[in-house]
Each structure stands twice: as C-alpha cells, then as structure tokens.
Amino acid sequence: MFGAGGGTSSYKEVEEADFVLLWGSNARAAHPIYFHHVLKGIRNGGSMYAVDPRRTDSAKFAETWLGINVGSDIALANALAREIIAADLHDTRFIEHSTIGFEAFVEHVEPYTLDFAASATGVDAGTIKDLAHRYATATTAQILWTLGITEHHNGVENVLSLCNLALLTGHVGRWGSGLVPLRGQNNVQGGGDMGALPNKLPGFQDIDDPTALRKFETAYGVPLNPRPGLHLTLMFEAMAKRELTGLYIIGENPADSEADVRHTRDLLRNLDLLVVQDIFMTRTAELADVVLPASVGWAECDGTVTSSERRVQRVRAALEPPSGTRHDHEIIGLLAQRFGVPWPTTSPEHLWDELRSLSPMHKGMTYTRLEQGEGLQWPCPDINHPGTQYLHGWLWEEDLGGHDPAPFSLTNHEGPKEKVTSDYPLRLTTGRVLDSYNTGVQTRGYSSPIRSGVDLEISHLDAKELSLVEGERVTVSSPRGSVEMTVSIKSDQAQGLAFTTFHFPELVDLNLLTNDQWDPLSGTAEFKAAAIRIDKLVGNNRA
Amino acid sequence: MSNKSVSLHIDDQLITVPEGTTILEAAQSMNIEIPTLCWAENLTPVNVCRLCVVEAEGARTLIPACSRTCEDGAAVKTNTDRVRENRRMVLELLDSANDLSQSDNLQELISDYGADSDRYTDPVKTTTPPKVEDDLFVRAYERCVLCYKCVEACGDDAQFTFAIAVAGRGFDAKISTEHDVPLPESACVYCGNCIGVCPTNALQFKTEFDMREAANWRPEEQSVTETICSYCGVGCTLELHTQDNQIVKVTSPADHSVTSGHLCVKGRFGWQYVQAPVYRAPSSDSEQSAK
Numbered sequence: 139m140f141g142a143g144g145g146t147s148s149y150k151e152v153e154e155a156d157f158v159l160l161w162g163s164n165a166r167a168a169h170p171i172y173f174h175h176v177l178k179g180i181r182n183g184g185s186m187y188a189v190d191p192r193r194t195d196s197a198k199f200a201e202t203w204l205g206i207n208v209g210s211d212i213a214l215a216n217a218l219a220r221e222i223i224a225a226d227l228h229d230t231r232f233i234e235h236s237t238i239g240f241e242a243f244v245e246h247v248e249p250y251t252l253d254f255a256a257s258a259t260g261v262d263a264g265t266i267k268d269l270a271h272r273y274a275t276a277t278t279a280q281i282l283w284t285l286g287i288t289e290h291h292n293g294v295e296n297v298l299s300l301c302n303l304a305l306l307t308g309h310v311g312r313w314g315s316g317l318v319p320l321r322g323q324n325n326v327q328g329g330g331d332m333g334a335l336p337n338k339l340p341g342f343q344d345i346d347d348p349t350a351l352r353k354f355e356t357a358y359g360v361p362l363n364p365r366p367g368l369h370l371t372l373m374f375e376a377m378a379k380r381e382l383t384g385l386y387i388i389g390e391n392p393a394d395s396e397a398d399v400r401h402t403r404d405l406l407r408n409l410d411l412l413v414v415q416d417i418f419m420t421r422t423a424e425l426a427d428v429v430l431p432a433s434v435g436w437a438e439c440d441g442t443v444t445s446s447e448r449r450v451q452r453v454r455a456a457l458e459p460p461s462g463t464r465h466d467h468e469i470i471g472l473l474a475q476r477f478g479v480p481w482p483t484t485s486p487e488h489l490w491d492e493l494r495s496l497s498p499m500h501k502g503m504t505y506t507r508l509e510q511g512e513g514l515q516w517p518c519p520d521i522n523h524p525g526t527q528y529l530h531g532w533l534w535e536e537d538l539g540g541h542d543p544a545p546f547s548l549t550n551h552e553g554p555k556e557k558v559t560s561d562y563p564l565r566l567t568t569g570r571v572l573d574s575y576n577t578g579v580q581t582r583g584y585s586s587p588i589r590s591g592v593d594l595e596i597s598h599l600d601a602k603e604l605s606l607v608e609g610e611r612v613t614v615s616s617p618r619g620s621v622e623m624t625v626s627i628k629s630d631q632a633q634g635l636a637f638t639t640f641h642f643p644e645l646v647d648l649n650l651l652t653n654d655q656w657d658p659l660s661g662t663a664e665f666k667a668a669a670i671r672i673d674k675l676v677g678n679n680r681a
Numbered sequence: 682m683s684n685k686s687v688s689l690h691i692d693d694q695l696i697t698v699p700e701g702t703t704i705l706e707a708a709q710s711m712n713i714e715i716p717t718l719c720w721a722e723n724l725t726p727v728n729v730c731r732l733c734v735v736e737a738e739g740a741r742t743l744i745p746a747c748s749r750t751c752e753d754g755a756a757v758k759t760n761t762d763r764v765r766e767n768r769r770m771v772l773e774l775l776d777s778a779n780d781l782s783q784s785d786n787l788q789e790l791i792s793d794y795g796a797d798s799d800r801y802t803d804p805v806k807t808t809t810p811p812k813v814e815d816d817l818f819v820r821a822y823e824r825c826v827l828c829y830k831c832v833e834a835c836g837d838d839a840q841f842t843f844a845i846a847v848a849g850r851g852f853d854a855k856i857s858t859e860h861d862v863p864l865p866e867s868a869c870v871y872c873g874n875c876i877g878v879c880p881t882n883a884l885q886f887k888t889e890f891d892m893r894e895a896a897n898w899r900p901e902e903q904s905v906t907e908t909i910c911s912y913c914g915v916g917c918t919l920e921l922h923t924q925d926n927q928i929v930k931v932t933s934p935a936d937h938s939v940t941s942g943h944l945c946v947k948g949r950f951g952w953q954y955v956q957a958p959v960y961r962a963p964s965s966d967s968e969q970s971a972k
Contacts, residue, residue: 149915149938149939150938168913169913169914169915170872170945170946171915171917171939171940171943171944171945171948172913172915174839174840174941174943177841181837199841320913320914320915321913321914321915322913322914323913323914324909324910324911324912324913324914324916325914326914327914418954434911434955435911436908436909436910436911436919437908437911437921437928437952437955438955443909443916444916445909445914445915445916445939446914446915446916447916449916449939451909451916451918452907452908452909453908453909454906454907454908455906456904456906456908456921456923456928457921457923457926457927457928457955457956458926512918512937512938512939513916572870572945572946572947573870573871573946573947573951574947575912575913575947575951579954580911580912580951580954581947581951581954582954583951583953583954583955584816584817584950584951584952584953584954585815585816585817586817586871586946586950587814587815587816587817587864587865587869587871588865588869588870588871588946
C-alpha cells in the first residue's frame with residue numbers, strides 16, 4: 139500500500155496497540171503465533187473487534203464481533219468512514235498534510251449511511267457506529283486482515299477501503315498504528331520482494347522503469363524482456379486461448395488449489411509441455427510431462443525467507459535431502475546450463491549478495507548480520523541500518539520525505555459476483571483450520587488428533603429447513619459442479635451461510651464448487667463467495 | 682518498568698537496577714547463578730518450587746528470587762548454609778515422589794547440593810503409567826513435579842487455551858484436563874507449548890518416547906539447527922533436533938521475539954512429511970529428468 143507491498147507494523151506493536159480491528163482473518167487458526175501477540179495486547183488492556191461472517195475462534199476473543207454478510211466489506215468500511223466524518227472524529231491536520239482526495243471521498247461515502255450499511259452487512263447500525271467511534275478515538279489502532287478481504291472479485295478495492303480508514307484517522311505510519319495484511323504462506327512476502335510478480339523486479343522496482351531495467355541488464359549481462367508478464371489468472375486465460383502452451387510450475391498445486399478446478403485441470407492437460415518442480419507427487423505433478431524433484435526448502439537447504447513483518451530470516455539445512463532431489467536454485471541453474479546459458483555454480487549466499495547489489499531495500503542485510511540476530515526488517519539500505527519496524531513514517535514528516543501525499547480511494551459496494559438465487563440459495567465461503575494447510579500435501583503427513591474441516595458447516599436453522607441431521611451425507615452443488623459432503627450443524631452460524639475448508643481435496647474436491655470470478659487488479663479468485671445448493675442424497679448416488 | 686532505579690547488595694556486591702527488576706534477574710546480570718525449576722523467562726513466575734529461595738537481611742523467611750523484586754538498600758545472600766539446606770530439602774522431597782531421571786538440570790542440582798535421594802523413604806512415588814492417547818505427545822505424570830509451567834503456557838502466558846489445570850489437593854494433586862477426559866477429547870489444540878516448558882520430560886514428543894522405549898534416544902548424537910517454519914507467513918523460528926538424519930523433535934528459543942518459545946501444532950508436529958517416504962516418492966523416471 140502507498141507504494142510498497144508489505145505490512146506496515148511489527149508484531150511487537152500489536153501488543154501495545156490500543157485498538158485492534160481484525161477483519162476477514164481467523165488468525166487464531168491460520169496465524170496462531172501472531173495471534174499470541176494479539177492476545178498479549180488484549181491482556182495488556184487493548185481492545186479487539188472482529189469483522190467476519192463467522193464467529194471464528196479469533197472472533198471469540200473479540201470485545202465485539204460484527205458478523206457481516208459475505209462480500210459486504212466495502213459497505214461496512216465506507217459507512218465507518220462516513221460516520222467518522224459525520225461525528226467529526228477524523229484527523230483533519232493529518233488529512234490536510236498527508237493525503238489527497240479527501241473532498242471527493244467525503245462526497246463518495248455520503249450514501250453509505252449507517253442504515254444502508256446495516257441492511258447490506260446484516261450488522262445493526264448501532265454496532266457499526268460503535269466500531270467507527272472506537273477505531274477513530276483510539277490512541278493507536280491497527281487493522282489486520284487476510285484472505286477474507288482479498289479473496290473476492292474486488293479484493294484490491296476491499297484493501298483500499300481499509301486504507302481509507304487509516305488515512306482518515308492517521309492510524310498509520312507511527313508506532314502501534316498500521317495496516318497489517320497477514321501473509322498466508324511462508325515466504326509469500328519474500329517471493330514478492332524477489333520480483334516474483336508480473337510487473338516487478340526484485341525490491342519492488344518496476345519492470346517498465348528503463349533505469350531499473352538497465353541496472354539489472356548490466357548485472358545479468360543479458361537484455362531483459364521489458365514487458366510486464368502475466369499473473370496466474372491471466373496465465374490460465376492465455377492457456378484457454380492457446381496463447382500459452384508451456385508451463386513450468388515450482389512448488390504450487392493448482393490442480394487442487396484453483397477455484398473452478400475442473401476447468402484448471404483441463405487447461406493443464408491441454409498444454410504442450412507441463413514441467414512441475416516439487417517435493418511431492420501432487421495432483422499437478424501427476425499431470426506433468428516432466429517432474430523435477432526438489433529438496434525441502436526450510437529443512438534441507440540454506441537460504442532466506444521473509445515474514446509478514448518484512449523480516450528476512452535464515453533457513454538452514456538440518457537434513458541430507460533424499461537422493462535424486464536437488465535445491466531449487468540448483469535445478470534452475472542446471473536447466474539454464476542445458477539451455478546453453480553459461481550459468482555459474484553458485485550458493486544461496488552468493489545469490490543473496492547479488493540481490494543486495496540490485497535491491498536497495500535489502501542492501502544492508504549481509505548474511506553475517508542475518509546470522510547474528512533474529513533477522514532484519516526491510517527496508518535496510520546500508521550495513522549500519524537497524525532495519526525498519528514500521529513503514530510510512532514519512533506521512534508524518536514535514537515534507538512527507540519527498541513522497542506524494544497518500545490518496546483516498548473511491549470504492550463501491552457491489553457484493554459477490556455470484557448472487558444467491560432460488561436455485562443456489564446458500565452462500566458458501568471457505569477458510570483454514572488450525573492443524574491443516576492449503577491442499578494438505580504437507581499436513582496430511584502427520585497424524586493430528588484434532589483434524590477437522592472436511593465437513594460442510596451449516597446453520598441449525600438451515601439444517602432444520604432442509605431436514606438435515608448431524609453427520610448426514612448430502613450433495614452440494616454450485617453452478618460449476620457437485621460434490622458429496624458430510625453436514626456439520628453449528629448453532630452459532632448465520633442462516634444462509636455454509637463453510638468448509640479446502641485442505642482435503644482427496645476427500646472432497648471442493649474447488650469444483652468455488653467461483654473463479656477474479657479481481658482484475660490482483661488476479662485473485664473469489665474463493666470466499668460461491669452460491670450453492672444442498673440436496674439430500676436420493677436413491678443411488680446423485681453426486 | 683519504571684525509570685526509577687534501586688541499589689542493593691547481592692552476595693556483597695553492589696548493583697543498581699531499574700525498579701521492578703526481580704532478584705533473579707539482577708543476579709543473572711551479575712553472573713550469579715540461582716537454581717530455578719518453576720521459573721521460565723517466557724512465563725509469569727508462579728512461585729511454587731522454592732528452589733530459587735535466597736536470604737535477605739532482616740527477613741524472617743527465605744524469599745523466592747524469581748518473583749521478589751529488588752528493594753533499595755536490601756542485602757541479599759544467594760548461597761548461605763540456610764539457603765543451601767532449604768534447596769537440598771526441596772530436591773530431596775521432589776526426588777522422593779517423582780521420577781527425575783530425565784531432567785538433566787535436576788540431576789545436576791541433586792549432585793551439586795549433595796541431596797540424599799533416599800532420605801524420605803519410599804513414601805508415595807507415583808507409578809502412573811504414561812498416558813499415550815495420540816501420535817503426537819505423551820504425558821508421563823510420574824515425572825511431574827507440579828511446577829505449573831504447562832498450565833501457565835496453556836493459559837494466559839501464551840496459548841489461552843486453558844485445556845489443563847491442577848486438580849486435587851496434596852498427594853492427589855495432578856495436572857488434569859477437564860473431567861480428566863483423554864487429551865484428544867479435551868480443549869487441547871496440540872500446540873505442544875506445554876512440552877516446550879516442561880522441566881522434567883513428563884511431557885514429551887511421541888517420537889522421543891518411542892525412541893527411548895526402543896533404546897534409540899541418543900542426545901549426544903543429536904544436533905540442533907535453527908530454521909524458519911514452512912507454514913504460514915508469521916516466520917516462527919524452529920530448532921530442529923535431528924538424529925540419524927531424522928527430525929526427532931522441534932522447539933523454539935524462549936528468548937525469540939516472534940515466538941517467545943511457543944509454536945502451533947503445525948510448526949511443532951507438522952514436519953513429518955519431510956521424512957515420510959510415502960509422500961515423497963519421486964518416481965525413477967522423474968529422478969532421471971532432474972539430472
């Protein structure tokens with residue numbers, strides 16, 4: 139946000155924050171050790187409100203839970219903004235000094251009255267008003283979110299709506315206040331930092347910035363393609379048009395993880411060449427022409443990863459990898475040599491030093507420094523720099539540190555693309571549970587005594603209406619497909635809402651149901667909102 | 682901690698510390714060793730073991746160094762005969778009722794203090810069989826000294842799950858789940874943070890338990906490697922304890938700012954795929970392609 143892709147605040151700060159707004163995140167289950175810091179904050183006297191369609195394990199720790207309708211986040215955020223302005227609780231001096239577009243924003247949020255938001259979100263107006271006042275009047279306040287915000291067809295607009303609230307109140311760019319997207323995958327932050335984005339070079343340098351590009355061309359000694367590439371979703375579109383016919387996948391399992399997964403599998407099968415580099419024979423690897431067995435990054439290889447607080451940390455080899463597997467960077471290097479590129483034999487530290495020479499925000503992070511302490515938080519521009527605890531302090535500097543003021547964004551409540559209808563009357567949303575992870579290829583490896591998440595959780599009210607009993611097998615259908623599932627009845631789940639996880643594709647091919655409508659700005663699919671129908675099993679298998 | 686400071690003598694040396702510093706912390710900063718059992722740097726002191734007692738001038742009783750804060754002008758002695766006698770007795774009492782054989786720390790203290798393990802003749806050594814209720818960890822309460830560390834870690838010092846507490850009184854006191862139900866049926870979420878703080882190995886990894894049963898647990902051959910957990914993006918530091926090229930248990934450093942020594946079920950137990958060949962079987966064809 140405001141130019142750099144990383145959470146603004148350190149974990150330590152949430153322990154001291156006056157007010158925490160957990161929005162679309164079940165951190166208790168998905169980021170358990172981060173949630174320890176949140177709980178410390180609550181114990182230190184801070185308050186937490188939670189916004190989530192479900193009363194999750196995290197929401198149970200909240201002072202107030204706002205159980206909104208799936209996909210009504212912008213209605214809520216804009217109404218909070220309108221109320222903050224109407225009650226004169228916005229930070230006028232900060233807005234004048236550090237932001238632009240406030241007048242247009244005021245006008246834009248005017249229709250988002252408390253009553254409108256109440257009807258759009260299903261949360262009563264008084265509670266929304268209370269949240270607005272609590273957030274705005276807190277001495278320090280953070281908004282934390284995860285995929286409940288981003289896995290929508292308008293995920294980027296959702297994020298921008300939360301940024302608006304921070305700009306309105308000055309709750310960003312100082313200790314204890316900030317905007318914190320919790321990263322779901324180990325090193326998803328580091329991947330982005332390293333330029334694994336279609337339009338970025340390492341260190342968030344733009345690929346269409348000729349100066350930056352020239353720097354990399356000089357270092358690498360080859361001309362580079364100056365055109366931004368495709369993000370995942372556009373790649374699938376290009377595959378559908380047969381514009382993209384070869385794919386090299388490293389450590390990803392789209393044949394299980396993509397929304398509308400039947401379509402994805404067809405596209406993967408139709409490729410001329412599919413290469414998969416992984417530590418497992420995943421369902422994606424089974425579709426591949428060539429599988430390159432890799433060793434395990436965090437236990438069998440040396441290197442670095444970067445966490446949600448932008449902390450670069452060392453991973454180290456503790457085990458000899460199985461024979462026949464190789465470190466990812468070694469495989470890529472050997473492949474380059476087969477292509478006839480004279481790629482020198484290298485080491486993780488050597489590659490890191492090359493990165494440091496090209497990415498200013500990593501320049502000060504030598505391996506020696508990373509070894510000594512607990513790692514360093516970027517930006518860390520020189521070898522004496524201590525690293526950066528929170529971002530965007532410039533918003534409070536007299537000259538904005540030479541930056542342009544931060545813009546308010548005008549966002550519109552639309553709701554999920556896929557509406558519930560009389561044919562598909564229930565809203566399906568998905569999420570994680572504590573002991574499992576993504577498509578389960580790793581967590582299937584240990585025997586968890588608390589394994590859950592394979593069932594379809596529904597409200598007792600819907601169960602009654604559909605005459606379903608606990609543990610009953612049913613057919614669950616969306617406009618894209620059907621699966622057979624077991625029903626689990628929850629007394630505290632909203633009527634009309636169904637929930638399950640995506641961790642057990644071998645048991646329930648859940649992503650046959652999910653919607654691949656995607657956000658044009660981020661390429662993320664609308665995993666969080668599909669319309670479904672539940673049918674009792676009749677006679678022989680309807681599934 | 683306030684900005685005010687206090688000055689006191691510990692073992693005849695003058696030291697000035699910020700107000701609120703415990704005697705233990707002050708002594709540690711002076712490299713004066715005070716033994717502890719129920720204290721841990723990542724937990725709130727519960728004051729139950731009495732092993733860290735010291736003598737303060739003018740005080741009628743011995744005082745626990747782990748939780749008593751330094752007072753201006755105090756004179757504290759950490760190693761007098763009276764202190765040593767008390768610590769010795771604590772060790773003898775503990776050893777009379779529990780199996781301390783798997784606690785290196787306590788074994789060392791027993792020998793340092795010349796504690797007579799048979800002084801209190803076979804009163805009530807508990808012989809409860811180990812509770813093996815799942816594949817992740819084992820609770821062998823014959824080694825439990827009721828230090829409360831597991832209760833604290835499960836409760837409001839870290840995990841806020843509150844799956845266990847001390848139930849009963851006197852010799853019947855024990856760590857228990859609600860209504861003593863088996864762990865998988867309790868509120869336990871298997872973070873294993875109780876194992877992480879247990880000082881006597883009463884709580885241990887199932888891997889360690891099985892290897893000990895098979896006489897294959899060889900700490901002297903183990904190495905510890907620090908790395909970062911591969912699951913979510915929080916970046917928890919893991920200490921991988923390995924033996925014979927296998928991970929045998931996972932811990933996290935108590936002084937680490939991200940974890941404070943605590944992990945979740947995935948980080949602590951979710952590593953088995955790394956060495957489970959069933960999940961890592963690149964076929965010989967694909968192996969060829971890597972070369």
